[in-house]
Amino acid sequence: SPSSSSSSSEQQQACVPVEWCSSILSALSIAAAGGDGGDAKRRVDRCASAAETMLSRMILDGCQNIDAAYDLHARLPPPDLDCYNAALSTLAAKAAAAAKASSSGGGDGAAAARRAAWYVRAMERGRPPLPTASSAFASSSDGSGGADADDATDAHADTDDATDAQFDEDFLSSLPSPPNPDSYSYARLMEAWAASRDDKAAQRVKSILRRVGEMHEERLGDDTDDDYDDSLRPTTDMYNALLLAYSNEDVGALRSKGGNKGKGKRKGKGGGDPSAARKAERVLAEMWELHDSSDSSSSSPSSGVDAPSVRPDVTSYNRLMDAWSESRCDDAPDRVRALLDEMSGIDGVGIEPGVDAYNALLNAHAKSRSFDAPRRAEGVLREMPSRGVVPDVKSYNKVLAAYARPEGRGGSAIAAARLLSEMEESESEFDAKFDGDGDGDGAGNGASAASAAVCRPDRKSYTSLISAWARSSAPDKADRALEVLERMEAKSSSSSHSGASPDVKSYNAALNACAFSGPYDDGRSTEGGSSCRRPFAIAVSIFNKLRRSKERGGGSAVEPNHVTYGTLLKCCANLLPSSFDEYDSDDDYDDDDDEPDGTRRRRTTTERERLREMRESVVERTFLQCRRDGLVGDVVLANLRSASSPALYDALLGDLSEERGMASTDGxxxxxxxxxxxxxxxEGRGYGGGGGGRR
Known part of the structure; x- marks a missing residue:
């Protein structure tokens, strides 16, 4: 720190070099981009917030008219281009994490992309991006700033006026001007928009790419060979961002339609929509054209394109394969396989297909409606080691998802259970050798290498198995689903297995298994015979587990959603006898021949009334609790109608129909x-977990 006798100019110097700050910001961007753990979104949010706070502090500390009383011991230097780019990287990671956590895409992901656009626009205009102006803009209704949506970097054009209104011009002029954005800056902005799954993400990314190309051409025309600056030009990262935007188009469209609704509007072979994938194919073809033209021309500024500038890499092919795998076309697996073979045939280092490429092929099979899709997916999984590719947990999860698809046939649940047991055996062997945390004999590098190879089952693995049982024809599917759910709960107590803790989709899938369980002899009844009482009792216990988890609170708390209540009502409709249907057969009468038939008939009628009242009471209490929780959605209304009598349905909703001036409760x-x-x-795909079953 400066001494008391230091001159004024010496006091203006920061106490740390800018390289230190740049390293910290880079570390935050790396931490934000790494891993997909259960707390990924929270970790990314904290990293992005810390990066933006530090960048703002560096801007304010760079004020030339700083107060003499300011604490010079903690003063930071003005941010350079590396600092801005690291902050943009954290925002791109935040956009991806937010969109992944959202049920419908966009939302918080688009908000993070808009903040990145705000920083880039400030860099273009040479005005410091002050945090108060950003906060004022972020609270606006749509975040568009009144700018043309085609120009993503203009999305915050009005923030300059906000800055001028909030700060004195002398103060603004005393702040350090931001550096001009380079190719990396624009690539991170494009990545943020592409990962956000915003409705106009691809349009915005394509607009930015076009602008960068135009600016590059202008520089080529204005500069001489000696003064040529190629720091701003289209790059492979930019084209890869456009490929990511196209690969996310189908994901965002499917989520916004709420799962598989809207299949009828798809227009490709087999009902899928290949438009986004075909756009991505054209982007890859353009990348090869740019690369080939640069190879056949001079790399001087007059040629317009430098050889290393644009060249398809592994990421390019992986994202194109992702676009096809998300298209849900029947020929998507064949398309992805052709691209994988094309990668293997490309000469040069760094184009060999890895685990991500094979996972895209597995995903294409998992989302295919082909009858033998699960078998073909598992065949790819067994093929990977022979190709020198080690499957990861995502690879196994894709195959498990294929077995859990509605198109699955008999034996899918058994095959999924076998595959999950294989994962658990690999996990147990690793834990036994390295004491669970890599502290046993041979820990260290050996443990790290083995940990990379072990496929530890996670939440998705177990939930897929539960869904496979729910969609199977096994008579004891409710017990099977409960057993898997209890395994997840037991594992969640261990820190090394926290990624296997159940979420609401896990509980909903288990409830769905109960809802579609038929009567069967569970071996628990002393009277023998088939019964639906056991599946319903399991459904109630699962729902109570979920309610207790919410009441406990904490980081592991899981709250029910509208699908939970809708599925529980489906359990009431399918498993609890109604007033007339289930007890009219002679098999349900008392077999005592000494009693007159009339006595047996009256006894059965009394039993029917008791069961009817029990069902009505359970349905009413379930709906009232759902209403108190604010979770009455369309799926709840539909299942309420099938579970309740017309009198109860009218009693629960009759007052509402009168308030709305409706003739009846039907509409x-x-x-x-x-x-x-x-x-x-x-509403949305991310809040499901039920999805039908088979009785």
């Missing part, structure tokens, strides 16, 4: 309900 939908009933409903 009531979620949009007709009070806000308090629906306030916590989040």
């Amino acid at each position: 009531i939908r979620m949009i007709d309900l009070p806000y308090e009933w629906t306030r916590n409903v989040r």
Whole structure:
């Protein structure tokens, strides 16, 4: 720190070099981009917040008219280009994590992309991106700043006016001007938009790429060979960002339609939509054209394209394969296989297909409607080691997802259980050798290498198995699903297995297995015979587990959603006898021949009334609890109608139909309900977990 006798100019110097700050920001960007753990979004949010806070501090500490009373011991230097680029990297990671955590894409992911656009726009205009102006803009209604949506970097054009209104011009002029953005800056902005899964992500990314190309051409025309600056030009990373935007188009479209709804609107072979994948194919072809033209021309500035500037790499092919695997076309697996073979045939280092490429092929099989898709997916999994590629947990999860698809046939659940047992055996062998945490004999590098090879089953693995049982025809599917769920709960208590803790989709899948269980002899009844009582009792215990988890709170708390209540009502409709249907056969009468038939008939009628009242009571309590939780969605209304009698349905919704001026309760939908009933409903694919079954 400067001494008390230091001159004024010496006091203006920061106490740490800018390289230190750049290293810290780079470390934050690396931490934000690494891993997909259960707390990934929270970790990324904290890294992005820390990076933005540090960048703002560096800008404010660079004020030339700084107060003499300011604490010079903690003063930071003005940020350089590396600092800005590291902050942009954290925002790109934040956009990806937010979009992945969201059920419908966009949302927080698009907000992070807009913040990245705000920084880049400030760099273009040479005005410091002050945090208060950013916060004021971020709170606006749509975040568009009134700019043209085609120009993503103009999304924050109005923030300059906000800055001028909030700060004195002398103060603004005393702040360090940001550096001009380079290719890396624009690539990170494009990556943020592409990962956000915003509806216009591909359009925005393509617009930025076009702008960068135009600026590059302008520099070529204005500069001489000696003064030529190639720091701003289209790069492979930019084209890869456009490929990512196209590969996410189908994901965002599917989520916004709520799962598989809208299949009828798809227009490709087999009902899929190949438009995004075909756009991505054209992008890859353009990359090869640029590369080939640069190879056949001079690399001087007058040629326009330098050889290392654009060249397809492994990421390019992986994202194109992802686009095809998400298209849900019947020929998607063949398309991905052709691209994988093409990668293997390319001369040069760094184009060999790795685990991500094979995972894209597995994903294409998992989302295919082909009858033998699960078998073909497992065949690819067995092929990978012979190709020098070690499967990871995502590889196994793709195959498990294929077995859990509705198109699965008999034996899928058994095959999925076998595959999961294989993963658990590999996990047990690793834990036995390295004491679970890599502290046993041979720990260290050996443990790290073995940990990379072990496929430790996670939440998705177990949930896929539960879904496979739910969609099977096994009579004891409810018991099977409960057993898997209890294994997950037991594992969640261990720090090394925390990634296997159940979430709401796990509980919903187990409830779904109960809802579609038929009567069977569970071996638990002293009277013998088939019964639906056991599946319903399991459903109630699963729901109570979920409620207790919510009441406990904490980091492991899981809350029910509208699908939970809808599936529980489906259990009532399928498993609890109604007033007339289930007890009209002679098999249900008392076999005592000494009693008159009339006595047996009256006894059965009394039993029917008791069961009817029990069912009505359970349905009513379930719906009222759902209403208190603000989770009455369309799926709840549909299953309420099938689970309750017309009298109960009218009693629960009759007042509402009168308030809406409706002739009856038949036409009531979620949009007709009070806000308090629906306030916590989040429709979308990410909130599922049920998805039908087989009785």
